[in-house]
Amino acid sequence: MATVAGWVEAVREADARSLARVLSVVENRGPQAEELLRALFPAGGGATTIGVTGAPGAGKSTLVDQLAREYRRRQERVGIVAVDPTSPFSHGAILGDRVRMQALFGDPGIFIRSMATRGSLGGLSAATADACAVLDAAGFRRVMIETVGVGQGEIDIVQLADVVLVVLVPGMGDDVQTLKAGILEIADIFVLNKADRGADRLQQELRAMLGLARRADGWRPAIVQTVATEARGIAELCAAIADFESFQAAEDRRAARRREQWRRRLERLLRDRWYEAALAPHLPAAALDEAADAVAARRSDPYGAAEALIAMARRAAERG
Amino acid sequence: MATVAGWVEAVREADARSLARVLSVVENRGPQAEELLRALFPAGGGATTIGVTGAPGAGKSTLVDQLAREYRRRQERVGIVAVDPTSPFSHGAILGDRVRMQALFGDPGIFIRSMATRGSLGGLSAATADACAVLDAAGFRRVMIETVGVGQGEIDIVQLADVVLVVLVPGMGDDVQTLKAGILEIADIFVLNKADRGADRLQQELRAMLGLARRADGWRPAIVQTVATEARGIAELCAAIADFESFQAAEDRRAARRREQWRRRLERLLRDRWYEAALAPHLPAAALDEAADAVAARRSDPYGAAEALIAMARRAAERG
Numbered sequence: 001m002a003t004v005a006g007w008v009e010a011v012r013e014a015d016a017r018s019l020a021r022v023l024s025v026v027e028n029r030g031p032q033a034e035e036l037l038r039a040l041f042p043a044g045g046g047a048t049t050i051g052v053t054g055a056p057g058a059g060k061s062t063l064v065d066q067l068a069r070e071y072r073r074r075q076e077r078v079g080i081v082a083v084d085p086t087s088p089f090s091h092g093a094i095l096g097d098r099v100r101m102q103a104l105f106g107d108p109g110i111f112i113r114s115m116a117t118r119g120s121l122g123g124l125s126a127a128t129a130d131a132c133a134v135l136d137a138a139g140f141r142r143v144m145i146e147t148v149g150v151g152q153g154e155i156d157i158v159q160l161a162d163v164v165l166v167v168l169v170p171g172m173g174d175d176v177q178t179l180k181a182g183i184l185e186i187a188d189i190f191v192l193n194k195a196d197r198g199a200d201r202l203q204q205e206l207r208a209m210l211g212l213a214r215r216a217d218g219w220r221p222a223i224v225q226t227v228a229t230e231a232r233g234i235a236e237l238c239a240a241i242a243d244f245e246s247f248q249a250a251e252d253r254r255a256a257r258r259r260e261q262w263r264r265r266l267e268r269l270l271r272d273r274w275y276e277a278a279l280a281p282h283l284p285a286a287a288l289d290e291a292a293d294a295v296a297a298r299r300s301d302p303y304g305a306a307e308a309l310i311a312m313a314r315r316a317a318e319r320g
Numbered sequence: 321m322a323t324v325a326g327w328v329e330a331v332r333e334a335d336a337r338s339l340a341r342v343l344s345v346v347e348n349r350g351p352q353a354e355e356l357l358r359a360l361f362p363a364g365g366g367a368t369t370i371g372v373t374g375a376p377g378a379g380k381s382t383l384v385d386q387l388a389r390e391y392r393r394r395q396e397r398v399g400i401v402a403v404d405p406t407s408p409f410s411h412g413a414i415l416g417d418r419v420r421m422q423a424l425f426g427d428p429g430i431f432i433r434s435m436a437t438r439g440s441l442g443g444l445s446a447a448t449a450d451a452c453a454v455l456d457a458a459g460f461r462r463v464m465i466e467t468v469g470v471g472q473g474e475i476d477i478v479q480l481a482d483v484v485l486v487v488l489v490p491g492m493g494d495d496v497q498t499l500k501a502g503i504l505e506i507a508d509i510f511v512l513n514k515a516d517r518g519a520d521r522l523q524q525e526l527r528a529m530l531g532l533a534r535r536a537d538g539w540r541p542a543i544v545q546t547v548a549t550e551a552r553g554i555a556e557l558c559a560a561i562a563d564f565e566s567f568q569a570a571e572d573r574r575a576a577r578r579r580e581q582w583r584r585r586l587e588r589l590l591r592d593r594w595y596e597a598a599l600a601p602h603l604p605a606a607a608l609d610e611a612a613d614a615v616a617a618r619r620s621d622p623y624g625a626a627e628a629l630i631a632m633a634r635r636a637a638e639r640g
Contacts, residue, residue: 034623037621037623038621038623038624041618041621041622042618042621044618045618055375255616258616259609259612259613259616260612261616262612262615262616262622263608263609263612265622266608266611266612266615266622266625266626266629267608269622269623269626270595270599270608270626270629270630271591271592271595272591273626273627273630274594274595274598274599274630275590275591275594275595277630278594278598278599278630279590279594279598288583288586288587288590289579289583291586292579292580292582292583292586293579295582295586296575296578296579296581296582298361298362298364298365301357301358301361301362302361302582302585302586302589303354303357303358303589304358305586306586306589306590306593307593309586309590310590310593310594310597310598
C-alpha cells in the first residue's frame with residue numbers, strides 16, 4: 001500500500017481508513033505527496049466545493065453537520081474538511097459528537113477530516129486545498145470546507161470553493177455596520193443562523209446593503225435563516241445552494257470561476273517554485289539572516305537588501 | 321515639494337498636512353514611493369510599534385483612542401494607523417469622533433491615518449507596514465496599528481509590532497474554548513475590554529490556559545481589564561506595556577524579535593521581486609491564463625503546469 005499507485009487505488013475505493021492514511025501522507029507533505037496529488041488530479045473536478053465561513057461561535061460546525069445529513073438523505077456522498085479552531089493550548093479537536101459519529105459508525109457516504117492549525121497558519125491553506133482535492137478525486141460529490149475566520153481562511157476559501165456560505169448570527173457583533181470588509185463580497189449565500197433570536201432586522205439591513213451594490217457576475221446573494229441546532233431552514237439552504245448552482249451552470253460561470261481560482265493558485269505556486277528552484281539554491285545559508293540583521297540595525301533598507309541578495313544569487317548562478 | 325527630497329523634509333517636520341500627502345504617495349504606490357521609503361528608512365527604528373487586534377465590536381478604536389490620550393498626557397507623540405473595517409458597501413470611514421478630532425484641532429503630537437481596505441485585501445499589509453515606517457521616521461515614539469481580524473490582519477501584525485495587544489470581550493463569543501488558533505500565541509498582552517460586564521471568569525480561564533503553555537521567550541502574557549469608554553484600566557494597560565518593554569529591553573529581546581520580523585518580510589519581498597524580475601518578464605502575457613485554463617479543464621495538473629511555465633521562461637531567458 002505504501003506506493004503511490006496503491007494510494008491512488010485506495011482513494012478510488014474511498015474506504016475511510018485508507019482515505020485517512022492518504023490524507024495524512026498529503027498533509028504531512030511527505031516526499032510522495034506531490035506525486036500522489038498529481039496522480040489523483042485527473043480524477044477530480046466533479047465535486048461541488050462548498051466553503052463555510054463565519055466568526056467563532058456562529059454555529060458553523062452544527063450547520064455543516066445538518067447540511068451533510070440533508071445531502072445524505074438525498075443520497076449524495078459528502079466529504080467535510082474542517083479547519084479546526086482548536087488552540088494548541090486546549091489540545092485536540094472540538095469536533096464533539098458531530099456527523100463524525102455517523103461517519104465512524106459505518107456510513108461510507110460521509111467522510112470528515114479535521115485539519116488542526118497547530119499554531120502554524122502558513123501551509124494550512126495549501127493543506128486544505130490538497131485535502132479537498134483528495135476527497136474530490138475519491139468521488140465525494142459534495143465537499144464542504146468549514147473554516148474559522150482565522151488568518152487567511154476567508155480569503156483562501158474564495159480561491160477554493162464553488163459556493164461560499166457566510167454564517168452570521170443576529171446580535172453577535174455581526175451588525176451590518178461592522179461586517180468585515182471582504183466578507184460581503186465573498187458570500188454567495190448568507191446564512192443567518194440562530195435565527196430564533198430574531199434575524200429579521202439583520203436580514204433587512206443585509207438586503208438593503210446588498211441592494212446598493214451589484215456583483216460583477218450579476219448574482220444577488222441569497223439570505224437564508226436557519227436554526228441549525230434544530231435542523232430548521234436546512235432544506236431551504238439546500239435549495240438556495242441548488243439555485244446558485246443553476247445560476248453558475250448557465251453561461252459557463254462555474255468554469256470561469258474555477259479558471260480564475262486556478263490562475264491565482266497557479267501564480268502563487270509559480271512564485272514559490274521559482275524562488276525555491278532558481279534563487280534559494282544560489283544563496284548562502286546565512287545570507288538572508290545577515291541581510292535581516294543589517295536591515296534591523298538600519299545599516300541597509302529592505303529594498304536595497306533584496307536587490308543585493310538577488311544580485312548575489314545571480315552571480316553565484318553564473319559562476320556555476 | 322513633489323520631489324523625494326522635499327517629501328523627506330516634510331516627514332522630518334511632521335506637520336499633519338504634509339504627512340498626509342506623503343502617506344498618500346506611499347499608499348498609492350506611485351513611482352516615487354519606494355525611493356521615498358528608502359530615503360526615510362535610516363530615520364526609523366525609534367518607535368515602539370503597538371499592534372491592537374480583536375474581533376469587530378471589541379472596542380478597539382475606543383481603546384486605541386484612550387491609550388493615545390494617555391500617552392499624550394505623558395508627552396509622547398503618537399501615530400495611529402487604523403486599518404478600517406468599512407465595507408465597500410457602506411462607503412467611507414467609521415472613525416467617528418475619535419482622537420482624530422484632537423488631531424484635527426491642532427495637537428501636532430498626534431496623527432491618525434485610516435487605511436481603507438476597499439475590498440482588496442492584497443497589498444493592504446504592505447501599505448500598513450509602509451505607513452508605520454513613515455510615522456516612525458517622522459519621530460512618533462508610539463505607533464499604534466489598529467487592525468480588524470480580517471484576512472491576514474492578525475498574522476501581519478505579528479510581523480510588524482513590537483507589542484501585540486489582543487482585545488477580548490466577555491460573553492461575545494470569545495469563550496476561551498473558541499479562541500482562534502494563533503490568537504493566544506500572538507498576544508503579548510490581553511485586554512479584556514467592556515470589563516464592566518464582568519470579566520473575572522474570562523480572566524481566570526485565560527490565566528489557566530496560559531498556565532498550560534510557556535512561550536519560547538519566557539514571557540507570561542499580562543491580562544488587563546479595561547472599560548475603554550470610561551477610560552478605566554488605561555493607566556494599568558500603559559503599565560503592562562511598559563513592563564513588557566522592560567522585559568524586551570533585557571537580553572536584547574526586542575532586537576531579536578525585529579530581526580526575525582525582518583527576516584520574514586525580507587524573504588517575502590525577495591520572492592516577489594525575484595518573480596517580477598526574473599520570471600514574469602520571460603513569460604508571454606497569456607501563458608498563465610492558458611495554463612490556468614488547462615488546469616481547470618484537468619488537461620494538466622498544477623504542479624506540472626508550474627514546471628512547464630518555469631521551463632518556458634528559462635528557455636525564453638536563454639534565447640535572450
